[in-house]
Amino acid sequence: MKLLVLTPSLKDRHREAIIEKAGSYDVEVCFAASEDEIPSDFSEPDIIYGFGVKTAQNCRTLKWMCVPWAGVDSLMKPGVFANDECVLTNSSGAYGVSIAEHIIAVTLMMMRHLTTYHEEILKGNWGWERYHQDSIKDSRITVLGTGDIGCTFATRARSFEPAGIVGVSRSGVCERFDFDKMLKTDDLDSVLPDTDLLVMSLPGTDETVNILNRERIMSMSQGAYIVNVGRGSAIDDDALCDALESGHLGGASLDVFKTEPLPEESRLWKTKNLLITPHVAGNLTLDHTLNKNVDMFLEDMDNFFNDRPLKNKVDRSRGY
């Protein structure tokens, strides 16, 4: 069997671990920097770990593809895999730590006006104006999407002594974190008026498109904050901009967008109290994320060759 690795940023220790594990199953390994640099004898691999979507589309021998990212909405369309039977695993679970730290950071940056102070300092101004601050302490937090990211965030957020943390998920059940209350997505409306901070970490599925629509945005508590690290499709951008411009919302931080990079003509660029980051909440430049990503792949390699269920297998009926 042949394994093609197309994951960037790997360190020597990761390559060695992959070679060793693959060797124990008589699997040949090839590391390529990108799909344009795949040696011809590896153009038809049995396994891909990495950014190999073009290859997967043409490769009938492919039995298992592990993508090193979490959101696989773009891979759910027909025709993405030449082999319909190809198993897909993702790396949901590797990014929780990184994205949770991002959520805490941008939340506090908004609540404490840290970008405003930084902009003044960049101009050489001391900028010692005192703005009203908000705090995670005593805030009512709602986490929409209680997977790895939502739970890892909630664990950290709880240490800041919020008034409460409500989780919202499709099933209304979360076994990993002890939310003060769990709701089904169908009951989202009931909690928004009592939410000071809404954290959105949803996968991109038919059910999550436009889930934060205009009516729901307007139902939120005056001065509330929104952080979206899931998918840009989940929010009505125009309604969000209106609510920020009018002062109904205290702030919003978006790391994900319907189109990335954000188009030049987007209204989001110039909306006040909107903190934009260029999809950097989770990426492979954090050692912990990279280590966990590789560990998860290697664990599933054991499962794959021992005919056990793959732990990180994507459920195509759910889309995540």
Place this chain on the structure above:
Amino acid sequence: MKLLVLTPSLKDRHREAIIEKAGSYDVEVCFAASEDEIPSDFSEPDIIYGFGVKTAQNCRTLKWMCVPWAGVDSLMKPGVFANDECVLTNSSGAYGVSIAEHIIAVTLMMMRHLTTYHEEILKGNWGWERYHQDSIKDSRITVLGTGDIGCTFATRARSFEPAGIVGVSRSGVCERFDFDKMLKTDDLDSVLPDTDLLVMSLPGTDETVNILNRERIMSMSQGAYIVNVGRGSAIDDDALCDALESGHLGGASLDVFKTEPLPEESRLWKTKNLLITPHVAGNLTLDHTLNKNVDMFLEDMDNFFNDRPLKNKVDRSRGY
């Protein structure tokens, strides 16, 4: 007796609570927006709560002064109080929540390059470059100064799963937070080479001046981060700038400076990987801070009129 209140940002509920408590001890209350607006019949109060340093310097009737801030180094000099017997209390303990949130925020902003991304977005650039990130997870944290701020920070930091949190204080003892290890300030040198994040929350005293000198900065772990929220006098600024420019340190965040506002000619303005904030980590614009500040004063008013020791009394021999 007469109580003069010179604390800004008070809400009606705070004024009412002060009037009620003072009334129960037959104390007359006057609220003034600043020392320039004190009515003449209150120019010789018995108690001051607030920014009343000029008044205290000339007021022989003053028996108790409660300042709504924490660092009282500037009040330790002779001649600050016309009445040598005047009791001084401060509001150390009111700022822990606010300053802990500041420390977490600036630490993550540095580790995750969030100011760089923000600067690019301000220019209209997507700026999708991937920088190496660091994380609080698995970091070795040292907290220099384990009072309210240091402990409140450590409580939050622990939820991010650091490798460990070492506390350093004059006594080498901390009853409030269970640090992985406690050291005396005399043993600071032993921990700096194993520190990825140094949080400094020290009062300004003779013993803390220049405590982070050039030798100690250079002994720190390559790529380490420093956050100072105590007093600017604690750091050798030139050595800090050198260590940031050379890349020895990963970043530093300063909220306090030897001179504030930071003088135009200061080298700090233009030092790379240095995040400057204009002394905003703790201020009275956060509801929680203001509520706690007033509560602490009212608790000590009960102590004052019942001849009990004042809880927030400054120990002049220590200077905090």
